[in-house]
Amino acid sequence: MGFYLPISSFWQKALHPELARLAEPLHGWFYTIQTNGDLVISLAALVLMGLLVGLLTGFYGVGGGFLMTPWLNLLFNLPYNVAVGTDLTQMVGTASMAKIRQGGAGYVDYKLGLLIFCGSIFGVESGARLVELLKRSGSLTLGSWHLSGLQLVMTLVYSLLLGWIATLVFKEAKAALQTSSVGAAPAAMAPPVANRLRTVNLQPMISLPVSGVETISLWIVLGVGFITGLLTGLLGVSGSFIRMPALIYVLGVPTVVSIGTNLFELLLTSLYGTLTHSLKGNVELSLVIILLIVGTIGSQLGAALQRKLATPRLQLVFSGLIFLTIGLMLLKLFQ
Amino acid sequence: MGFWQWLTAISQSAGGSGQPFTAHWQYVLAALVIPALIGLAAAGIIMLIEKIFGVRLSGGTI
Numbered sequence: 001m002g003f004y005l006p007i008s009s010f011w012q013k014a015l016h017p018e019l020a021r022l023a024e025p026l027h028g029w030f031y032t033i034q035t036n037g038d039l040v041i042s043l044a045a046l047v048l049m050g051l052l053v054g055l056l057t058g059f060y061g062v063g064g065g066f067l068m069t070p071w072l073n074l075l076f077n078l079p080y081n082v083a084v085g086t087d088l089t090q091m092v093g094t095a096s097m098a099k100i101r102q103g104g105a106g107y108v109d110y111k112l113g114l115l116i117f118c119g120s121i122f123g124v125e126s127g128a129r130l131v132e133l134l135k136r137s138g139s140l141t142l143g144s145w146h147l148s149g150l151q152l153v154m155t156l157v158y159s160l161l162l163g164w165i166a167t168l169v170f171k172e173a174k175a176a177l178q179t180s181s182v183g184a185a186p187a188a189m190a191p192p193v194a195n196r197l198r199t200v201n202l203q204p205m206i207s208l209p210v211s212g213v214e215t216i217s218l219w220i221v222l223g224v225g226f227i228t229g230l231l232t233g234l235l236g237v238s239g240s241f242i243r244m245p246a247l248i249y250v251l252g253v254p255t256v257v258s259i260g261t262n263l264f265e266l267l268l269t270s271l272y273g274t275l276t277h278s279l280k281g282n283v284e285l286s287l288v289i290i291l292l293i294v295g296t297i298g299s300q301l302g303a304a305l306q307r308k309l310a311t312p313r314l315q316l317v318f319s320g321l322i323f324l325t326i327g328l329m330l331l332k333l334f335q
Numbered sequence: 336m337g338f339w340q341w342l343t344a345i346s347q348s349a350g351g352s353g354q355p356f357t358a359h360w361q362y363v364l365a366a367l368v369i370p371a372l373i374g375l376a377a378a379g380i381i382m383l384i385e386k387i388f389g390v391r392l393s394g395g396t397i
Contacts, residue, residue, distance in 0.1 A: 004343070006343050006346040006347060007346050010347075010348060010356065011356075014356075058393055089366050089370055090370060091370075092370040092371050092374065093371060093373045093374035093377070094374060095374070096370070096371045096374030096375055096378070097374035097377050097378045100375060100378035100379075101378050101381065271367060274366050274367055274370075275363065275366075275367060277366075278358060278362060278366035278367070279363060280356070280358075281348065281356035281357075283362075283366045284346070285342045285345075285346060285362070285365055285366060286339060286342050286343075288366070288370055289369060289370075289373065292370055292373050292374070292377075293373065293377075296377045299393060300381070300393050302393075303392070303393030304392075304393075
């Protein structure tokens with residue numbers, strides 16, 4: 001069953017006017033570009049992809065954002081700006097749900113959350129404006145290839161991010177395989193850069209009594225917000241994989257407070273990100289609804305499966321899937 | 336007009352043809368409110384299932 005996407009069609013025609021003058025429809029993996037440039041996608045494939053991303057999220061306990069955005073572009077030819085905006089908007093739903101579900105499970109340092117959010121606003125806005133800039137950057141010619149600036153930069157940035165995540169997952173799985181035969185896993189340690197950042201004495205200094213932090217530079221707190229906000233605005237990911245270690249190791253926030261504070265901050269950031277991306281026309285509302293519903297079902301299934309099936313070998317499969325995504329993204333770029 | 340037709344209608348640019356995208360206010364409001372409502376409804380349904388069947392489900396992953 002075909003499903004028409006108005007926002008993606010608008011940007012497809014705006015970014016690639018030649019697609020609005022096709023002699024016959026252009027068929028991709030799970031999409032069709034009609035002769036007037038409209039984008040129609042397979043609803044069944046969309047539901048399956050949403051379920052799979054949810055399943056992976058629930059199973060591995062990581063956000064699906066970093067796979068969702070490239071997969072929307074790869075499988076359904078959504079322009080990256082729409083894939084990012086749609087994924088980010090979905091996060092309003094997942095963060096609201098998680099806030100209700102985990103609300104009583106963790107303490108929230110509201111002062112810290114609001115200060116990080118102040119940094120995030122600038123980060124999200126910078127990321128969203130960078131997407132706007134890339135959207136209007138046109139095409140580059142590289143030898144015999146004509147590459148869209150947006151597609152090129154987003155593919156490269158996403159490849160780097162996914163490559164880093166896949167390497168971490170791969171290393172963790174290898175270590176788990178080795179420790180299961182040798183003994184207990186070594187305790188996690190703060191990276192040296194985190195210890196150095198914690199001692200930066202750049203005025204003004206603030207205290208965070210709820211988190212038990214006596215003194216820390218305001219600029220470090222705002223910086224954490226800016227960097228994670230930039231990732232959210234530019235790539236549509238939650239940034240929790242940066243924010244959580246930063247809260248614990250750089251700011252010295254206890255884990256129980258960092259979980260609640262991260263969620264509170266994410267809810268605010270995703271709302272702001274949705275506002276700015278929707279004003280720029282980057283949100284496909286129908287996709288947000290479908291992916292949010294099937295993703296929630298998938299993540300519950302994934303969490304249930306994880307309790308029965310989790311092994312380091314399956315983590316290796318996950319890292320392989322991420323590397324495969326990178327390969328396919330690069331192939332699509334040079335198609 | 337059905338719900339999906341309404342979504343399609345508010346997703347169109349309010350600017351003229353060939354003009355930069357201009358968002359309808361309903362489109363921006365829907366982008367902020369609809370996912371939050373779905374998230375809240377999903378949390379409610381999950382808690383209801385937990386109560387009825389006496390099981391513990393996932394807390395929601397971000």
